[in-house]
Amino acid sequence: MGCSPGKLDEPATKAALGAITKEYPVRMPCLPGDVLVSGNLPEHVVGQLADHCKGWIYVNPDSDPHFMPQAIKSKGSKLEVVPFKPAKDLSSGVVDQLVKAIADMPRPLMIQCTSANRAAIALLLWLARERGYTRGSAELLISDLSLDTVRPDAAQWLSSRLPDLETPENPRVLVPSPEVQQLFDVETSTFSYLLSCPETSEAVLIDPVLEQKERDLKVIKNLGLTLKYVINTHCHADHITSGGKIREDMPSVKTIISEASGAKADLHIRHGDKISFGNLCLEVRATPGHTDGCVTFLLQTKSASFAFTGDTLLIRGCGRTDFQQGDARLLYKNVHEQIFTLPGETFICPGHDYKGRSISTVEEERRFNPRLTKSVEEFVQMMENLGLPYPKQIDVAVPGNMMCGVQDSPWDHLAI
Numbered sequence: 001m002g003c004s005p006g007k008l009d010e011p012a013t014k015a016a017l018g019a020i021t022k023e024y025p026v027r028m029p030c031l032p033g034d035v036l037v038s039g040n041l042p043e044h045v046v047g048q049l050a051d052h053c054k055g056w057i058y059v060n061p062d063s064d065p066h067f068m069p070q071a072i073k074s075k076g077s078k079l080e081v082v083p084f085k086p087a088k089d090l091s092s093g094v095v096d097q098l099v100k101a102i103a104d105m106p107r108p109l110m111i112q113c114t115s116a117n118r119a120a121i122a123l124l125l126w127l128a129r130e131r132g133y134t135r136g137s138a139e140l141l142i143s144d145l146s147l148d149t150v151r152p153d154a155a156q157w158l159s160s161r162l163p164d165l166e167t168p169e170n171p172r173v174l175v176p177s178p179e180v181q182q183l184f185d186v187e188t189s190t191f192s193y194l195l196s197c198p199e200t201s202e203a204v205l206i207d208p209v210l211e212q213k214e215r216d217l218k219v220i221k222n223l224g225l226t227l228k229y230v231i232n233t234h235c236h237a238d239h240i241t242s243g244g245k246i247r248e249d250m251p252s253v254k255t256i257i258s259e260a261s262g263a264k265a266d267l268h269i270r271h272g273d274k275i276s277f278g279n280l281c282l283e284v285r286a287t288p289g290h291t292d293g294c295v296t297f298l299l300q301t302k303s304a305s306f307a308f309t310g311d312t313l314l315i316r317g318c319g320r321t322d323f324q325q326g327d328a329r330l331l332y333k334n335v336h337e338q339i340f341t342l343p344g345e346t347f348i349c350p351g352h353d354y355k356g357r358s359i360s361t362v363e364e365e366r367r368f369n370p371r372l373t374k375s376v377e378e379f380v381q382m383m384e385n386l387g388l389p390y391p392k393q394i395d396v397a398v399p400g401n402m403m404c405g406v407q408d409s410p411w412d413h414l415a416i
């Protein structure tokens with residue numbers, strides 16, 4: 001995360017690079033948008049590219065006859081040599097060194113090898129770590145990036161380097177900010193989020209799953225946090241919240257859901273409300289469409305901003321709109337007005353992922369979301385024809401969540 005931003009999408013730059021990519025083994029993957037990968041090039045092309053690239057990582061040894069440091073350095077670009085052979089470097093620190101170099105080097109950045117295969121693999125390793133891609137999703141990552149220089153055996157190698165889906169003992173820690181922990185339920189592919197204020201240790205838990213209650217409470221205890229609120233982004237149809245049960249175990253904890261959901265909770269929120277914990281606070285944005293009570297929570301920490309979108313916006317997808325007052329037009333409007341208007345670098349923390357991915361950004365979804373980049377009419381048609389089976393737990397989950405996961409607790413209805 002330490003790199004400085006740089007643009008490759010200005011018209012003149014795009015035109016110059018477009019001509020080079022047609023003739024030489026140079027690729028500009030759609031993600032992250034400011035990194036190029038390349039194979040061997042003649043000296044004058046290295047020079048032309050160094051006009052655009054402020055950083056350059058060479059992943060062959062500096063004794064390679066195709067290495068042209070002068071053509072790079074004479075343009076004032078920063079150069080680092082990190083020789084990288086996937087088969088040999090599997091268990092060495094080279095991968096860490098490479099990932100760190102990619103994170104730290106200035107943008108726009110070039111990664112160069114012999115054929116653009118290992119350079120692309122290096123980029124994918126970094127991106128996988130940044131975005132929390134897990135084993136099994138390497139091919140998806142490659143197709144997301146349209147990286148045709150990656151050989152099938154290299155894609156397999158990449159898979160072997162990515163972590164497994166986490167176990168209960170090993171929940172995810174979201175890298176960009178110590179305030180945010182991402183937890184995963186493998187059974188329902190649900191993400192829960194534990195947010196905490198580092199100065200006061202006060203915490204909130206978003207969208208927890210009943211079956212993961214003990215795991216979540218253990219994480220909270222191990223981190224020495226004091227849980228203040230359990231918050232649901234909406235009335236879930238695929239799992240029951242642990243909010244009501246946590247409240248029984250820990251009476252000081254209050255549960256929160258939107259007023260529009262019609263569900264029971266200690267506190268009810270509306271668009272524009274603020275939920276404070278320690279020195280942090282969540283801004284509430286109403287984003288109905290998947291259900292009529294869906295909300296998105298915004299968090300600003302010292303180092304990053306986050307949108308906890310529940311099922312409103314998923315990575316390269318969105319929540320279905322075929323039950324629970326679902327409304328495709330409304331979802332489209334709210335994603336565009338309430339989420340896509342946020343700064344591009346805002347992290348999207350979704351309520352689910354079914355393909356081994358963890359986080360995205362507003363910019364990525366604005367550019368690549370295959371549903372929400374369509375026109376509203378096309379989107380509505382697409383949502384009418386998803387043909388998804390109903391969630392397995394829908395008949396118990398919806399009534400259960402309307403009661404915050406417990407049938408017999410006394411509930412006050414309070415606005416926040």
Ligand SMILES: N[C@@H](CCC(=O)N[C@@H](CSS)C(=O)NCC(=O)O)C(=O)O
Binds near residue numbers: 188237321393
């Ligand atoms: N197979 C799962 C349910 C999968 C599903 O329908 N997910 C919902 C969110 S949970 S209600 C959804 O909106 N999916 C959108 C999509 O495009 O997949 C189960 O049985 O629980």
